[in-house]
Amino acid sequence: MIHDVLRTLRQRAHQILITTHWNPDGDAVGSALGWAHYLRASGHQVRVLFPNAPSKPLQQSPGFSSAFVVIADDRPDELEGLFAHAELHFALDYNTPSRAGSAMEPLIASYAGRQVLIDHHQQPDGLFAEAYSSTAKGSTSEMIADLITADEGWAQVDPACAENLLMGIITDSGSFRYPSTTAQTFATAARLVEAGAQPNAIHERLFDANPMSRLKTFGFGLSSAQSAAQGKAVVLSLSLEDLERAGYVAGDSEGLVNWGLSVEGVEVSVLLREDAAGLIKMSFRSKGDRDVNEFARAHFAGGGHRNAAGGASTQTLAETKAQLISLLEPWLA
Numbered sequence: 001m002i003h004d005v006l007r008t009l010r011q012r013a014h015q016i017l018i019t020t021h022w023n024p025d026g027d028a029v030g031s032a033l034g035w036a037h038y039l040r041a042s043g044h045q046v047r048v049l050f051p052n053a054p055s056k057p058l059q060q061s062p063g064f065s066s067a068f069v070v071i072a073d074d075r076p077d078e079l080e081g082l083f084a085h086a087e088l089h090f091a092l093d094y095n096t097p098s099r100a101g102s103a104m105e106p107l108i109a110s111y112a113g114r115q116v117l118i119d120h121h122q123q124p125d126g127l128f129a130e131a132y133s134s135t136a137k138g139s140t141s142e143m144i145a146d147l148i149t150a151d152e153g154w155a156q157v158d159p160a161c162a163e164n165l166l167m168g169i170i171t172d173s174g175s176f177r178y179p180s181t182t183a184q185t186f187a188t189a190a191r192l193v194e195a196g197a198q199p200n201a202i203h204e205r206l207f208d209a210n211p212m213s214r215l216k217t218f219g220f221g222l223s224s225a226q227s228a229a230q231g232k233a234v235v236l237s238l239s240l241e242d243l244e245r246a247g248y249v250a251g252d253s254e255g256l257v258n259w260g261l262s263v264e265g266v267e268v269s270v271l272l273r274e275d276a277a278g279l280i281k282m283s284f285r286s287k288g289d290r291d292v293n294e295f296a297r298a299h300f301a302g303g304g305h306r307n308a309a310g311g312a313s314t315q316t317l318a319e320t321k322a323q324l325i326s327l328l329e330p331w332l333a
């Protein structure tokens with residue numbers, strides 16, 4: 001299937017639209033910009049459409065400020081035209097149109113051109129007739145690199161393309177830490193460094209450029225740490241009051257949940273964050289075979305990957321925490 005798409009791309013220049021999920025993370029931004037740089041080097045007209053703005057550090061990614069990048073939230077009037085003009089739409093790093101937000105969802109669902117999904121999340125939506133979907137892959141960026149290999153296109157990979165793809169691999173693998181990291185992941189990373197990506201620049205840009213409010217948010221989150229299920233789980237929480245005192249801005253709690261897994265014997269870590277509407281947003285992380293995708297799906301209207309998932313609760317923070325702990329006990333016993 002994907003070879004058929006690559007063959008089509010080689011025939012002539014195309015008008016191409018690339019989209020990602022809402023709240024684009026390092027892999028969404030990296031795969032979209034990496035793929036865009038590659039396609040542009042191949043002679044195509046490319047627009048990258050992010051549903052909303054990514055974090056400040058991600059906005060420093062090579063090419064992010066280019067004219068070919070559009071933030072849907074900022075320019076809602078242009079969305080229909082962007083979809084209407086595109087002959088090919090690549091949906092990157094999400095599995096179903098609703099993940100792209102309410103403004104883009106209907107445009108993706110009703111798109112008349114050729115639509116290709118490239119993603120590593122579970123349960124790809126049947127709406128995407130053509131899909132390169134593999135949960136075995138640690139990142140969409142790694143899958144883009146595989147496409148470039150299949151296209152025999154490495155000579156066309158410039159430093160901007162390489163740095164974006166390596167950024168996606170680094171962020172989605174927790175800096176080559178998660179179980180999805182394979183020998184091939186390292187081989188791809190090596191190839192990207194050869195093509196001009198700078199691992200130290202990526203790390204500095206993403207991990208050493210936090211606002212003070214993030215440090216304080218982590219402070220509140222870490223001091224809330226509660227052991228559960230005989231030490232096999234850690235529950236972290238951030239109340240609205242904590243967030244106010246920290247001066248929280250969107251994105252400040254990203255990565256916090258991973259710290260729960262740093263405790264000896266812990267298999268599952270959960271972060272509960274109260275949002276302005278009173279909804280409790282939940283992040284789940286696990287080690288090994290503990291499937292938080294299944295757990296979040298079954299109990300908290302969520303899902304994701306085996307070792308990283310999200311969810312939500314409409315109960316209060318205290319009620320959600322109590323319910324969560326009572327569910328973790330028998331699961332991890």
Ligand SMILES: [Mn+2]
Nearest residue numbers: 027093140172
């Ligand atoms: Mn991803």
